[in-house]
Amino acid sequence: MEKAVSKEAISVRYIYSACVITTTPDLSILHDPWFTEGIYDGSWFHFPKIENPLESIGDVDFIYVSHIHPDHYDSDFLKKYFEKYGVKKVLIANHLPNHLAGKMRADGIEPTILTEKLTIGKTTVEIIPQKTGSISDIDSAIIVKYQATNDKKHCVVNANDIIFDEEMRSQLKSVANEVDILLCGYTGAGPYPQTYFDTSNDKLLAEANNKKLAFFERYKTLVKTINAKVNIPFxxxxxxxxxxxxxxxxxxxxxxxxxxxxxxxxxxxxDNGGEIDTDNLNPSRIRKEKYDEREKIKRIQEIQTMRMDYERLIAKEEIEQLPLKRLLFPASRNAVSKSECDENYYFCIRLPNEQVAVINANKNEPKFLTFFDKSAALPTPHSEIIIDPRYLFGLLTNVYHWNNAEVGSQYDTRRVPNSLNRKAQAFLNYLAI
Structure with missing residues (x-):
């Protein structure tokens, strides 16, 4: 598909999930293309499936990657895209430490870290990193502006699934000013509540609905602050x-x-071609009805026999040979050295030998790892992690990453009490050697 030629406006063409293309008379930017099946170590798949995304997207000038999560940074697809259309500059946010830049370089992709506005012709592009002061900061938003010859200012903001606090919302509004089109998250793709309760638990459906409504409220707060002419939930x-x-x-x-x-x-x-531009804000190809449940069931039947990555990597017969207990000490020490948690919070992991490893995320506690008998009472507050030993081995050895495991619903958690401690949860990101 040839690149669309924009009129004196910014066009937004939707492909799938967080993937859109913004085009001005000066340039085109592909945002967050994810088209590799089985990301998050084998757990995430597309619905509906885009059959030929390379052709659907066509040639662009730049690629923007908002953050490191694999439904936004898909290195396999980027390489396929480069093979077809040539290597493009990949624009990312300026974080320190820059986890995304490090991952891209390890994958053989050289990023362009945008530290100031990019100006081409009458178009400006600015990436706003979300900075909370944590070493776990990864997210960003992008603002595309175009100054038309009639002095009309056009602006599109892609806020993606960035977690907005009041300061971040205000900063985004201050930089963007008057916004024509806002693309923003409306829902949450994390592990809660589906991995925090047994599926037979009556509380599960209620918690799922509460989560959905909570994200709607977050959406409402953001769109009220930005006050765009059109909001696109995606x-x-x-x-x-x-x-x-x-x-x-x-x-x-x-x-x-x-x-x-x-x-x-x-x-x-x-999906796959719905479009709107900032000139008249008249969309082409929109969707007003929910996806057909029968099509969803059909898609689930297609993917229900797929194996997780660790299931293909290590056979069940090898579980007893995994040196999990030996790996836990250096991994725990590493996590404590980077911990931002300043109170006792315990992660409890049941091992194949029926012991329970209890790790204290408190950065001020020198005794950070103990082993309990399986029948012993666990200290509180705690998160008990129920995980396949093969996957735990991959996480402790950095073959896989805890944040991907969490977002991918790859392990179950039982919290006592059932409340989120964000600093303690971030501790897991560094539980590896």
Whole structure:
């Protein structure tokens, strides 16, 4: 597909999930293309599936990657894209430490870290990193502006699934000023509540609904602050495959068309080509009805026999040979050295030998690892992690990453009490040698 030639405006063409293309008369930018199946170590799949994304997207000038999560940074697809259309500059945010830049270089992709506005012709591009002061900061937003010859200013903001606090919302509004089109998250794709309760637990569906409503409130707060002419709810579109298919109905993930019920400015662009521009804000190809449940069931049947990455890597017969207890000490020491948690919080992991490893995330506690008998009472507050030993081995040895494991619903958690401690949760990101 040839690159669209823009009129004196910014056009937004939707492909799938967080993937859009913004085009001005000066340049085109591909945002967050994810088209490799089985990301998050084998758990995430597409629905609906885009059959030929390379052709659908066509040639662009730049690629923007908002953050390191694999439904935004898909290195396999980027390499395929480069093979077809040539290597493009990949624009990313200026973080320190820059986890995304390090991962891209390890993958053989050289990023362009945008430290100031990029100006080409009458178009400016600015990436706003989310900075909370944590070493775990990864997210960003992008602002594309175009100054037309009639002095009309056009502006598109892609806020993606960035977690906005009041300061971040204000900063984004201050930089963007008057916004024509806002692309932003409306739902949450994390592990809660589907991996925090048994599927037979009556609380699960209620928690899933509460999560959905909480993300709607976050969406409302953001769109009120930005006050764009049109809001496009997008991103976070996936289904779980393999042995996790039974969790799909409990994720608390909304269909974006549900936003139409409470946001009169919202537009849901159709997959693989729905488009709108800042000139007249008249969308082509929109969606107003939820996806057909029969099609979703059909897709789940296609992916329910897929294996997780670790299931292909290590055979069950080898579990007893994994040196998990030996790996836990250096991994725990590494995590404590980077911990931002300043109170006792315990992660409890049951091992194949029936012991329980208890790790204290408190950065001020010198005794950070103990082993309990399986029948012993666990200290509180705690998160008990229920995980396949093969996957735990991969996480402790940095073959896999804890944050991907969490977002991918790859392990179960039982919290006592059932409340989130963000600093303690971030501790897990560094539980590796």
């Amino acid at each position: 991103a976070g579109k996936y289904i779980l495959g393999g042995k996790l298919v039974g969790l799909n109905d409990f994720r608390g993930v909304a269909d974006p068309v549900e936003v139409l019920e409470f946001d009169e400015k919202a537009v849901v662009l159709a």
